[in-house]
Amino acid sequence: QVQLVESGGGLVQAGDSLRLSCAASGRTFSSYTMGWFRQAPGKEREFAAAISQSGVLTNYADSVKGRFTISRDNAKNTVYLQMNSLKPEDTAVYYCAASVGTVYDERRYAYWGQGTQVTVSS
Numbered sequence: 363q364v365q366l367v368e369s370g371g372g373l374v375q376a377g378d379s380l381r382l383s384c385a386a387s388g389r390t391f392s393s394y395t396m397g398w399f400r401q402a403p404g405k406e407r408e409f410a411a412a413i414s415q416s417g418v419l420t421n422y423a424d425s426v427k428g429r430f431t432i433s434r435d436n437a438k439n440t441v442y443l444q445m446n447s448l449k450p451e452d453t454a455v456y457y458c459a460a461s462v463g464t465v466y467d468e469r470r471y472a473y474w475g476q477g478t479q480v481t482v483s484s
Contacts, residue, residue: 364388364460364473371456371478374448378482382443384458384475391439392416395461397471398432398443400454400480407457411443412465421465426452448482455479 370382382398397412411432412421420432431444441458455477463470 364391364394366458366460366473366475368456368458368475368478371480373481373483376449376482376484378448379444379446380448380480382445382456382458382478382480384441384443386439386441386460391460392436394473395463395465396432396434396441397459397461397465397468398430398441399457399459399471400452401457401477402451402454405454409468410456412461412468413441414465419465445480448480450482450484453480453482 365387366384368384374380398410399407400410401407410423410426413432413434417434429447434441457477458475459471460473461471
């Protein structure tokens with residue numbers, strides 16, 4: 363099992379940047395594909411980005427492609443989400459998750475963090 367704790371959320375203005383972090387503990391972090399999901403008020407949770415175990419492969423939702431960058435540091439057991447050019451529609455609770463699947467499989471995330479709130483004002 364792996365435990366995940368997100369941090370770095372907050373209130374920013376449109377056009378600003380923010381970096382989320384997710385620290386993992388428990389079983390070997392480097393054996394998991396890691397992903398970021400988000401859930402806006404009144405909406406279903408949606409996929410945002412994923413990164414492979416080694417960090418070589420990444421996958422992004424169209425809504426964040428070109429603005430968000432996912433990365434990981436296996437030595438620090440941490441995955442990051444750099445968010446640039448933030449928009450009000452990026453407002454959501456952001457969750458990191460660990461998967462035994464590939465970066466293209468959104469259905470195999472078994473472990474989830476508690477989430478961190480990101481609010482983007484216009």
